[in-house]
Amino acid sequence: MNLLTLKDVDSFYGKAHVLHGVSLSVAKGERVAILGRNGVGKTTVVNSFLGIARIRNGMIDLNGQRPAHIRHFSAAKAGIAVVPQGRRIVPTLTVLENLELGAAVDRKGPWNVEMVFDLFPILRERRSQLGTSMSGGQQQMLAIGRALMSNPDLLVLDEPSEGLAPVIVDELGDLCINLGNQGTSILLIEQNFGLVHKVAERYYVLSKGMVIEEGTMAGLSIESLKKHVAV
Numbered sequence: 001m002n003l004l005t006l007k008d009v010d011s012f013y014g015k016a017h018v019l020h021g022v023s024l025s026v027a028k029g030e031r032v033a034i035l036g037r038n039g040v041g042k043t044t045v046v047n048s049f050l051g052i053a054r055i056r057n058g059m060i061d062l063n064g065q066r067p068a069h070i071r072h073f074s075a076a077k078a079g080i081a082v083v084p085q086g087r088r089i090v091p092t093l094t095v096l097e098n099l100e101l102g103a104a105v106d107r108k109g110p111w112n113v114e115m116v117f118d119l120f121p122i123l124r125e126r127r128s129q130l131g132t133s134m135s136g137g138q139q140q141m142l143a144i145g146r147a148l149m150s151n152p153d154l155l156v157l158d159e160p161s162e163g164l165a166p167v168i169v170d171e172l173g174d175l176c177i178n179l180g181n182q183g184t185s186i187l188l189i190e191q192n193f194g195l196v197h198k199v200a201e202r203y204y205v206l207s208k209g210m211v212i213e214e215g216t217m218a219g220l221s222i223e224s225l226k227k228h229v230a231v
């Protein structure tokens with residue numbers, strides 16, 4: 001069963017036509033990556049199922065639901081949570097308040113504030129300070145914790161390694177694998193090939209708004225990917 005399917009999707013911002021016939025899917029239990037250089041449309045894939053970019057053609061299926069009009073909460077309600085590019089921690093809210101935002105979508109499941117604090121003990125220590133007063137790595141934990149608060153079946157991470165030290169990126173990879181093993185599927189959008197190689201079982205390469213290559217990690221040609229991603 002697929003948690004997320006895009007089929008022949010064309011997406012626009014106003015008149016700007018960004019995605020051209022994009023088809024991709026993430027099945028239950030999978031860890032999948034989207035690779036591609038700056039500006040090729042990776043975030044627009046996310047914006048398409050968040051209702052931010054407008055879909056003109058094609059079909060998007062969110063965990064078995066195909067809403068006629070995708071709204072901002074459609075994905076979260078269907079069990080798809082996004083850790084957005086740049087993290088989007090709300091600067092006027094504390095760590096705890098930022099986490100609680102993730103629970104605005106009421107889905108049953110194991111995650112709550114205490115479980116997130118057990119996963120990331122530093123967030124418990126810093127619960128009363130402003131979210132944006134923490135380091136980049138800690139803010140990334142907060143963004144992931146906030147997404148987990150909606151008890152997602154699929155966690156989508158948009159360039160989570162951006163601005164993080166290599167050792168933190170490595171921990172992020174371990175976390176994605178652990179979450180995957182615990183039953184949360186992963187869609188990892190990245191230009192960091194090392195992180196993708198560690199986490200993903202399957203990949204898609206985007207270029208100029210199109211899927212130009214896809215396959216399993218086992219069949220991956222590093223040489224061909226070097227053309228499309230930073231290694």
Ligand SMILES: Nc1ncnc2c1ncn2[C@@H]1O[C@H](COP(=O)(O)OP(=O)(O)OP(=O)(O)O)[C@@H](O)[C@H]1O
Pocket residue numbers: 013016018036037038039040041042043044045085159
């Ligand atoms: N809100 C917007 N309005 C108009 N054009 C946009 C908007 N957001 C992105 N674009 C354009 O759409 C194209 C794809 O952008 P997108 O953000 O999806 O790329 P990306 O692959 O995520 O890049 P990056 O790796 O830099 O995050 C770019 O040409 C960008 O300028």
Ligand SMILES: [Mg+2]
Pocket residue numbers: 042043044085158159
């Ligand atoms: Mg992006």
